[in-house]
Amino acid sequence: MGGFDSPPMKSDVRLRDDVEQRIRAAGGSISTGPDGRLQARIRDAGIRPLADRLGTLGLEVQLVAAADTRETSGDFTLAYVFAPPTLAPAVTLLVPIAAEQPEFPSLATRSFAASRFEREIRDLFGLLPSEHPDPRRLALHQFWPEDYHPLRRDTPARSDFVDRGQPFPFRRVEGEGVFEITVGPVHAGIIEPGHFRFSVEGESILRLETRLGFVHKGTEKLFETLPFERTWALAERVSGDTTVGHALAYCEALEALAGCRVPPRAARLRVVLLELERLWNHVGDVGMIVNDTGFAFGHAHCFRLREELFRLNERVTGHRLLRGAVVPGGVAGPIVKADVTRAARQVERLVGEFLDVARLCLDNSMVLERLQGTGRLTTKTAREMQVVGLPARASGIDVDTRRDAGLAPYAEFDVRAAVHHEGDVWARTMVRIDEARESARLIALAATKSPHGPAASALGTLAPNAHALGIVEAWRGPVVYWVLTDAAGRLTRVKVSDPSFRNWPALEYAVLGNIVPDFPLCNKSFNLSYSGADL
Amino acid sequence: MIHDLLIAAAQALAIAALAPLVVGFTRRLKARLVGRRGPSPWQPYADLRKLFAKEVVVSENASWVFRATPYVLFAVMLVAAAVVPVLVARPAPAFAGNLILVMYLFLLGTFFLALAGLDTASAFGGMGSSREVAISALAEPTVILSVFALALRSGTIDLGGIVERLGAEPRLAANPAHLLAFGAFFIVMLAETGRLPVDNPATHLELTMIHEAMVLEYSGRYLALVEWASAMKLTLFMTLLANLFLPWGLPGGLTVAAMAGGLVALVVKLAALALLLALVETSVAKLRLFRVPELLAGSFALALLSVAAVFLVR
Numbered sequence: 001m002g003g004f005d006s007p008p009m010k011s012d013v014r015l016r017d018d019v020e021q022r023i024r025a026a027g028g029s030i031s032t033g034p035d036g037r038l039q040a041r042i043r044d045a046g047i048r049p050l051a052d053r054l055g056t057l058g059l060e061v062q063l064v065a066a067a068d069t070r071e072t073s074g075d076f077t078l079a080y081v082f083a084p085p086t087l088a089p090a091v092t093l094l095v096p097i098a099a100e101q102p103e104f105p106s107l108a109t110r111s112f113a114a115s116r117f118e119r120e121i122r123d124l125f126g127l128l129p130s131e132h133p134d135p136r137r138l139a140l141h142q143f144w145p146e147d148y149h150p151l152r153r154d155t156p157a158r159s160d161f162v163d164r165g166q167p168f169p170f171r172r173v174e175g176e177g178v179f180e181i182t183v184g185p186v187h188a189g190i191i192e193p194g195h196f197r198f199s200v201e202g203e204s205i206l207r208l209e210t211r212l213g214f215v216h217k218g219t220e221k222l223f224e225t226l227p228f229e230r231t232w233a234l235a236e237r238v239s240g241d242t243t244v245g246h247a248l249a250y251c252e253a254l255e256a257l258a259g260c261r262v263p264p265r266a267a268r269l270r271v272v273l274l275e276l277e278r279l280w281n282h283v284g285d286v287g288m289i290v291n292d293t294g295f296a297f298g299h300a301h302c303f304r305l306r307e308e309l310f311r312l313n314e315r316v317t318g319h320r321l322l323r324g325a326v327v328p329g330g331v332a333g334p335i336v337k338a339d340v341t342r343a344a345r346q347v348e349r350l351v352g353e354f355l356d357v358a359r360l361c362l363d364n365s366m367v368l369e370r371l372q373g374t375g376r377l378t379t380k381t382a383r384e385m386q387v388v389g390l391p392a393r394a395s396g397i398d399v400d401t402r403r404d405a406g407l408a409p410y411a412e413f414d415v416r417a418a419v420h421h422e423g424d425v426w427a428r429t430m431v432r433i434d435e436a437r438e439s440a441r442l443i444a445l446a447a448t449k450s451p452h453g454p455a456a457s458a459l460g461t462l463a464p465n466a467h468a469l470g471i472v473e474a475w476r477g478p479v480v481y482w483v484l485t486d487a488a489g490r491l492t493r494v495k496v497s498d499p500s501f502r503n504w505p506a507l508e509y510a511v512l513g514n515i516v517p518d519f520p521l522c523n524k525s526f527n528l529s530y531s532g533a534d535l
Numbered sequence: 536m537i538h539d540l541l542i543a544a545a546q547a548l549a550i551a552a553l554a555p556l557v558v559g560f561t562r563r564l565k566a567r568l569v570g571r572r573g574p575s576p577w578q579p580y581a582d583l584r585k586l587f588a589k590e591v592v593v594s595e596n597a598s599w600v601f602r603a604t605p606y607v608l609f610a611v612m613l614v615a616a617a618v619v620p621v622l623v624a625r626p627a628p629a630f631a632g633n634l635i636l637v638m639y640l641f642l643l644g645t646f647f648l649a650l651a652g653l654d655t656a657s658a659f660g661g662m663g664s665s666r667e668v669a670i671s672a673l674a675e676p677t678v679i680l681s682v683f684a685l686a687l688r689s690g691t692i693d694l695g696g697i698v699e700r701l702g703a704e705p706r707l708a709a710n711p712a713h714l715l716a717f718g719a720f721f722i723v724m725l726a727e728t729g730r731l732p733v734d735n736p737a738t739h740l741e742l743t744m745i746h747e748a749m750v751l752e753y754s755g756r757y758l759a760l761v762e763w764a765s766a767m768k769l770t771l772f773m774t775l776l777a778n779l780f781l782p783w784g785l786p787g788g789l790t791v792a793a794m795a796g797g798l799v800a801l802v803v804k805l806a807a808l809a810l811l812l813a814l815v816e817t818s819v820a821k822l823r824l825f826r827v828p829e830l831l832a833g834s835f836a837l838a839l840l841s842v843a844a845v846f847l848v849r
Contacts, residue, residue, distance in 0.1 A: 370820055517743040
């Protein structure tokens with residue numbers, strides 16, 4: 001069981017041809033976008049049958065984003081990204097939505113991910129997904145006015161919100177001896193707001209509902225209003241622990257739109273940065289998971305190692321969380337002159353120590369007993385809920401976009417995806433440990449293969465009326481950016497998709513049948529971002 | 536009479552004064568064992584001082600039970616400290632059956648704490664109370680049984696008598712039955728005082744808490760009293776362990792010098808037990824809640840074996 005699985009057979013070219021054929025049959029006009037991926041335009045009536053036909057090819061909805069394009073075309077625009085779980089090949093479909101009749105056919109019954117993106121669009125843009133089975137809010141808290149849709153371009157900023165005392169309609173579990181335990185939105189630790197409502201019978205969890213959306217920050221709107229040169233710093237801050245993942249996905253979309261080629265040296269240094277980020281997060285997470293079993297030894301040493309990784313980050317980039325290193329066109333700051341080979345040697349030593357600590361923890365049968373069988377997410381559930389990234393790999397879904405999407409620097413490194421099949425807390429811990437080992441290998445490879453040459457090329461201007469995707473396998477899973485420009489080549493819409501948004505509902509299923517005191521352990525093994533979900 | 540009261544007061548004072556240090560010292564040892572520097576062992580005194588100076592916030596829905604519980608807890612611990620062998624083998628208020636009294640004093644505290652947990656109607660308090668009561672019910676028979684094994688061996692049920700008898704005849708203690716009873720009593724101490732692997736005193740996760748969940752709603756001087764009382768409970772359990780199972784250095788006489796000697800012996804034994812506690816807590820993980828009864832059943836079996844061994848191993 002587990003370990004590294006061989007990559008799946010690739011027949012991307014044939015699949016791509018089939019996809020093109022079906023889109024043409026549905027009356028869509030097809031082209032290759034600036035990011036090299038397929039793009040098409042169709043009418044909204046055609047989206048359901050096309051979704052079904054793409055579904056037979058294994059392509060699912062991976063992203064639905066709305067854009068307020070009334071200034072240019074008079075209509076709203078919906079963007080659907082269809083792709084297999086590997087995210088390659090991906091096709092972006094643009095569908096115009098008439099401003100007079102802001103409604104679109106819902107794909108909620110076909111795709112779980114779509115159902116969530118559509119609820120988000122209804123809250124933020126006021127476009128109605130028709131026949132959506134879940135009419136409840138998702139992205140905005142109850143005290144936001146009904147007719148206030150913050151991402152429409154003509155929506156002014158407001159601060160006169162009042163709590164009208166409307167509770168969120170949680171589903172009630174009834175029966176003898178069934179109690180509700182409410183946790184949050186304010187928690188005991190230093191974490192962001194989120195509400196967990198447990199329905200329990202004794203200590204057993206019958207149902208869990210998570211409610212986020214307490215802090216809509218207007219992050220996506222900020223991309224449209226901030227000066228362009230500050231937008232990549234914004235991307236770095238979407239989710240504080242995924243600096244490089246977000247910045248890189250955003251920069252890749254921008255570089256595609258500008259037709260900018262990243263120099264080989266910068267591409268390699270970006271691998272080093274992304275893997276350094278994966279490392280400190282995985283090391284810290286293993287410490288937190290072990291700490292939730294009460295085994296203080298693992299926690300103390302994982303956090304010591306995480307601190308050393310932070311200091312290494314600071315030496316290499318000037319920032320403990322690697323901020324400021326990824327810029328459109330390449331990399332910038334101290335990383336340009338940093339001794340990457342020496343950093344790689346230090347990483348190797350730290351990861352060696354980490355593996356020792358992890359082994360000591362997992363050799364303790366009491367720790368193991370707490371991890372195994374806890375919070376199991378079956379492969380079937382994971383597939384149906386379209387879980388992505390690390391939890392997907394722990395549930396036996398062999399996906400890793402570093403390997404599958406064939407992005408430039410990773411293609412030559414032959415990335416080994418860490419896949420485990422148990423789907424429990426133990427499997428998610430093991431994926432982290434395996435990936436930490438793999439990160440050290442990739443950093444060493446990228447450091448030794450680093451060629452000389454420039455560390456960045458000029459971005460140039462963005463193509464007008466164009467759109468592109470940026471996809472990066474960050475430590476939690478794939479971060480996806482969809483960027484749309486207007487006639488002058490300015491940003492009209494930046495859609496951010498953090499893997500947390502996709503994976504939060506899976507936690508509700510993973511805890512079913514577990515006992516209440518094991519919830520923190522399940523939660524920690526997913527370690528999802530609140531900030532990445534509440535944009 | 537005055538003399539007797541002074542001895543009782545000295546015992547209560549010693550436990551109250553030593554308790555924060557026992558907790559602080561154990562924390563420091565645990566930190567050292569995992570490679571951290573850890574806070575000063577005197578930190579709990581500073582925490583108590585801080586809490587006593589802080590404002591008390593009480594839920595509007597709380598009844599008198601919630602306000603009375605901290606005082607009940609603290610009083611219970613003081614009385615318990617006065618009647619068991621702490622500094623001397625036979626403090627004046629001691630009597631045959633003081634063991635039974637002490638066990639039910641502890642349970643009285645647990646009872647009030649469980650009520651206080653329910654009183655504010657917070658979800659966490661109720662959860663903590665239900666868990667605590669379940670664990671207490673399972674732990675109680677083991678305490679009685681393991682001390683009963685010692686009582687059989689020394690032919691008296693009075694704790695003072697047991698201590699004197701074992702002190703006079705150390706050979707009685709060098710016996711497998713004695714060790715079994717020690718193991719049983721130690722495990723019960725972990726359960727009763729909210730230590731690993733039953734409860735994690737260091738966690739901030741409400742959903743996993745037992746003892747801490749019941750006291751979440753307390754603040755200010757109430758919290759100080761509750762914290763102090765639970766430190767005293769741990770210290771009392773450790774003192775009982777020390778004096779019942781390693782009954783050396785406990786003076787029979789009632790002079791000031793003898794009591795000072797008793798205090799020194801107690802501190803040494805407490806330090807050794809704190810080290811043992813820290814070692815155990817560092818090498819285990821917290822049990823899944825539903826496994827706790829298995830652990831307590833195990834400790835009950837140890838106690839039962841110890842009683843049986845009294846008759847078998849003569």
